[in-house]
């Protein structure tokens with residue numbers, strides 16, 4: 001992991017007194033697709049928000065391209081964010097704008113490019129996700145899968161070095177899901193990006209990622225090359241990869257011992 005674009009060291013974070021991250025260490029090497037896997041609510045989005053500088057660590061650090069994110073002033077943070085693309089489960093597209101104008105929006109906001117150049121760039125980005133022909137549509141006319149592809153085109157609008165996907169596969173039909181997975185891989189390699197995919201979808205992420213981290217209880221509990229995960233003996237990996245209800249990830253929400261709880265019954269009678 002010598003040349004990491006993102007380095008997270010001993011990252012701690014809590015919402016109030018609810019500790020979510022309790023010492024996360026991980027590295028995202030340049031040029032790779034890295035998946036961060038964990039059950040819903042384990043803190044994956046919280047982790048991404050530290051990379052984007054929307055949250056400040058309680059302890060530890062997140063460095064992107066050699067810069068410690070929470071130490072940057074507003075101007076430097078803004079400049080760094082311009083080099084990061086994000087795609088979320090909820091597309092965040094402007095519903096009153098056309099597909100074309102949604103992609104053009106970040107270009108118009110963040111660059112001084114003339115309209116004819118923006119025009120060509122927008123069509124190139126849409127072509128990359130197979131939707132050049134849809135540039136005139138309103139976002140309300142798009143299917144869920146198309147909407148996510150438009151969001152992807154917008155995420156690459158400013159030629160980022162890093163792209164972050166938050167649950168990119170959630171709620172898609174199998175064909176759209178495959179399309180998005182292929183695009184994540186293809187765009188990463190063709191555009192020389194580095195990609196972070198946070199998801200609970202193990203099988204899809206193992207197809208698309210080079211390396212995976214498993215997050216549980218606020219720490220990384222397992223990691224390795226995606227290709228080696230299917231045959232791993234690690235109990236966490238086995239539970240995730242084979243979707244087993246029993247294993248180190250507990251079925252029961254933490255509770256008092258059963259006998260103690262049952263005492264409440266007879267006393268009430």
Ligand SMILES: Nc1ncnc2c1ncn2[C@@H]1O[C@H](COP(=O)(O)OP(=O)(O)OP(=O)(O)O)[C@@H](O)[C@H]1O
Pocket residue numbers: 015018020038039040041042043044045046047167
């Ligand atoms: N703004 C907030 N204030 C308080 N608690 C929060 C806030 N945002 C998230 N949480 C809590 O922190 C925990 C981690 O949330 P986070 O969204 O990072 O998890 P996640 O792994 O991305 O889950 P999901 O895949 O369901 O989005 C959850 O228990 C959530 O309820």
